[in-house]
Amino acid sequence: MRSWPARAAASVLVLGGGCAPLPAAVVVIDIPAQAPTAPEAAPAAPAAQPAPTLLGHWEGEGVQESGPTWTMVVDVVALGPGVCGRARYPKEPCTADWICSKRSDGRTLQAREHLTSGQEACVDDGEMTMEVTPAGTLAWRWTGSGEAAHAELTRTPARR
Numbered sequence: 001m002r003s004w005p006a007r008a009a010a011s012v013l014v015l016g017g018g019c020a021p022l023p024a025a026v027v028v029i030d031i032p033a034q035a036p037t038a039p040e041a042a043p044a045a046p047a048a049q050p051a052p053t054l055l056g057h058w059e060g061e062g063v064q065e066s067g068p069t070w071t072m073v074v075d076v077v078a079l080g081p082g083v084c085g086r087a088r089y090p091k092e093p094c095t096a097d098w099i100c101s102k103r104s105d106g107r108t109l110q111a112r113e114h115l116t117s118g119q120e121a122c123v124d125d126g127e128m129t130m131e132v133t134p135a136g137t138l139a140w141r142w143t144g145s146g147e148a149a150h151a152e153l154t155r156t157p158a159r160r
Helices: none
Strands: 007-015 025-032 056-064 069-076 082-089 094-100 108-117 127-132 138-144 147-155
Touching: 056 138, 069 138, 069 147, 082 108
Parallel strands: none
Antiparallel strands: 007 025, 056 069, 056 147, 069 082, 082 094, 094 108, 108 127, 127 138, 138 147
8 A cells, every 4th residue: 555645734625717617626736744855964073082191290210221210200391393392300400401303293292301410320321112002101222331120100280
């Protein structure tokens, strides 16, 4: 059996001739029960979250491959060439500037460390790489003077 769509109303018009009788004609006009609606817009895609940036204050524990550990307090201050970070190693006590030679993409950074104090306690002029991990921490790797070290630093509010 054929199903017909529901109709809200139907109009019937009977047409007849003037003086002479003519057979009646019937015209049916269908009016849909609901007016067609515009298709619903697809839900908007969630806004992409910006990738975490290296810029900021980071703290954690450095570990030298030969065993020693130390506290690291780091401020990554720029993503371009020049001084891009400053580090303090309070237990040693040493401080350093990190010098970048090229622009960073905001997630990874390569730099050379130059001590500004504590040259007698810390190794100077090492190469390092840093990368923001999916967990939002900063993976730090350092090599210099036959030594290697690493750390996983956590973003913290800058202390004054």
